[in-house]
Each structure stands twice: as structure tokens, then as C-alpha cells.
Amino acid sequence: MRRLVVAVALVLVLASVPLPVAAHLNHVTAGTQQTPDGTVVVESSFASNDGYLTVQRDDGGEPGEVIGVTSIRSQRYRIDVGITIDDAVWAEWETQPVHVVLRRDDGDDEFDPEDDPVVESFGSAATERLTVAKGPQAVVTASETLNPDADGTVTVRRATLPEAGHLVVQNATTGRTLGTTPLDAGTHESVTLAVNATARGDAHVLLADDAAGESPMLAGESPIATNTTIAAPPDAGESATPTPPLVTTPSETVTATETPRPTETTTGSQPGFGLLAAAGALALVLAGVGRR
Secondary structure, eight states, rough: OOOHHHHHHHHHHTSOOOOEGGGOOOEEEOOOOOSSSSOOOOOEEEEEEEEEEEEEEETTHHHHHEEEEEOOOOEEEEEEEEEEHHHHHHHHHHSOOOOEEEEOOSSSSOOOOTTTTTOOEEEEEEEEEEEEESOOOBEEEOEEEOOOTTEEEEEEEEESSSSSSSEEEEETTTTTTEEEEEOOOOEEEEEEEEEEOSSSSSEEEEESSSSSSSSOOOTTTTSEEEEEOOOOOOOOTOOOOOOEEEEEEEEOOOOOHHHHHHEEBBBBBEETOOOHHHHHHHHHHHHHHHHH
């Protein structure tokens, strides 16, 4: 029994520690955007195996023809990766939905859509559907979770606007505007704004002409935006606990364009997965105890 108590205590400690990249889950995220040169910005991705990120046409709601591809390495968390749509396709581009798809290399280090399978995550394909329009660059990217500090301020990773406007955070369920800040035309890194959020919830981060977000900038009929989660703010009188720093390797240039370039960042750890690993460890401990 004493061994069980010690083991459970160890598991609880592990749950509070950022884990290595192996604890990440296969995924890809991207938001509706406008691009002048066919470079689609993938907001974040992680792959447990070497493979590819592809841009594919929409075929009745499902991924169709591959029209852009870039290779990726395993066990790396990436942010703001660029995938360039093929020149011939882009030359005749009209605003339309596409799919960003995560694929696993079959071992020959050459991309073949017939042989390199789509990666699955929790039993579903690791894909993201979004609208891409041709025009001056307009895109917004953010972390999967925005963590308010003690003053209720969050930080959005990047926003690019073709003209002056606003960055707006809205509740994804009610549409209520939680926070807004004006921005000049151009690319802005680490944009901070105060949000009026009292509990954890899903949110949209969008570009808009007005502070209330009632006139969003559009790609076709879709707002230029990304989805995220806002964490519960810290209790009154308490300081927000800082997120453990990510271990990063030097950024790589992913695509050569004359517009502000997406960058690829690889990390050795990412908070938020400790609980999953801890649960697995606890199951192993209990199984061992049951065999005694």
C-alpha cells in the first residue's frame, strides 16, 4: 500500500511538469485568410512521424486535389508555417474553401498523395477546412489557449491587416465582444488586449473594420479569423501563474515570398499534456498493483 501511495504522488507531480514532444497530439489548425501570393499560413501543427502538410481543394466538404505541399519533420510543434499553392492553380484562383491536411510519409521521402496516408487524431483525420481569398495579406494567428493575466490581458501571436482596423475577441457561443484593440495596416506581433472573460470558453479572434466586430474583414463571405480558447482568469488577489517557457530551436524560413514570411518554430515541450501522460502512468501503476 505504501508503494501505491508513493507512486500516485509521483504521478501527480508528473502531471504538473511540461512533457517532451512525444506527449503532443497529431493536429493541424488554420484560419480563414487572404493572401497575395498563394502562401497559406498554417497556424499550428504537430506530427508524430515525418510527413507533409498539404493544401487540398474542397470536394463536397472533403479534401480533394492536392494543390500545395511542404515537408515536415516528426516530433516538432510548429507555428505559422507557410504552404504555397501551385503557381498554375493560383493564377486562376477564386475565393474558395480548402483543406489543410496532415500526412505521414510512407518511408520513401517523396510525396505521393496515393501512398502517403492522412494522419488521424482521436479517430478522425487531422485536417482543417478554411476559406482562402486572393488579395492583400490579411490573417490572424494565436495560441490554442489565451491565458489572461491578473489584469485580464491576453496576447494574440500575430495579426496582419491590409488597412487600419481592429483586432476583436468574441465569445464563440454568444458572439459577444470580449475585447478589442485598434491596429494600423501591416503585421503586428504579440498583440495585447484586455478581455472581459469570467470563465473558460471558446472564442473567435477576428479582424474587423469597427471596434465591436460587427463589420469583420472578409475572405469571400467568411470572416478573417481564428478559433481559440480563453482560459479562466486568475482569482482576484492572485497573480497569474506564468506558463513554463517553451524550449525552442532556431526558426526556419518556410517559404520565400515578398510578403511578411510565416516562420516555423519547433519546440521541445508544450504545456497542457501532462495530465494525459499522468493518467497513463497511473493506469500502469494500478495494473502493477493488481498483479501483486
